[in-house]
Amino acid sequence: MPPSRPMLLEVCVESAAALAVCEGVADRIELCSGLDIGGLTPSHGLMQQARASGLETHVLVRPQIGDFAFDAVTLEMAVEDIKHTKALGLHGVVIGATAKGALDQDALHKMLQAADGLTKTLHRAFDVVDDQFATLDTAIAMGFDRILTSGGATTAFAGRAQLAKLQDHANGRIEIMAGSGVNSANVAEIARDTGLTSFHASCTAKTAMPPKTVELGFGPHRRTIDKAELLSLKAALSS
Incomplete structure (x- = not known):
């Protein structure tokens, strides 16, 4: 990859331990919880830890699992x-x-107003809309700085043809960030x-959890960041 093009790495972080691993390696982080269910809003305590870390921190604001529809109560929580x-x-x-295959502009306007002065990323709700190119233009008009997307595919690698088209359509007007399944083995090709x-x-x-923990429904594993993979990914972006 040409050295004249800086490659930026954002890492999902859902624990204090992961924050420590990312220090000095990640260019920025997306702070969240519940990565196994697509990511949810992190706790107050984790936000405080992120602030103390000095990492450039972007907080996922997603109050519920499932789809990306917001009722009035959920929207109030997000704001x-x-x-x-x-x-x-x-x-x-x-x-x-989202609503009816497009961005829910009313809900997003309220969130964007509350976020005035912050960097604003449109997350992978973008991947479920009916027309990604029209939605990209809408996101720009609404004031988003960045779109996180897999190109509407299960992984960014599978969606790379669409990602290329989105990058061309964006034409420098908004940052397109590839996400979902990005790793050290495929990032150079993406x-x-x-x-x-x-x-x-x-x-x-x-890390697998003890059988009793699994039996009682508390989850089959704990997620951590593989430091070796993080370093390999960063190296692949720097080569």
């Missing part, structure tokens, strides 16, 4: 979480809301085929 992110002095928010310079990854390692 308050955004205000809290801003009050803590963190760098940005990662948000999204970058080559798409022209993207911004990548989102979890670098996840999973």
Whole structure:
């Protein structure tokens, strides 16, 4: 990859231990919880830890699992979480809301208003809309700085042809960041085929939980960041 194009790595972080691993390696982080269910809003305590780490932190604001539809109560929760992110002095928010195959502009306007002064990323709600190109233009008009997307595919690698088209359509007006399944083995090919310079990854390692914990329904594993994979991914972006 040409050295004149800086390659940026954003890493999903859902624990204090992961924060420590990312220090000095990740260019920025997406702070969240519940990665096994697509990511949810992180706790107040983790936000405070992120602030103390000095990492450029963008907070996922997603109050519920499932789809990206917001009722009035859920929207109120999201707005308050955004205000809290801003009050803590963190760098940005990662948000999204959809209705009838398009962005829910009414809900997003309220969230964007609360996020004034923060960097604003449209998350992979973008991947479920009917027309990604029209939605990209809408996101720009609404004031988003970045779109996180797999190109509408299960993984960014599978969606790289669409990612290339989105990058061309964006034409420098908004940052397109590839996410979902990005790793050290495929990031160079994704970058080559798409022209993207911004990548989102979890670098996840999973530790099995004791049988009794699993039996009682508390989850089959714990996620951690594989430091070796994180370093390999960063090296692949620097080569």
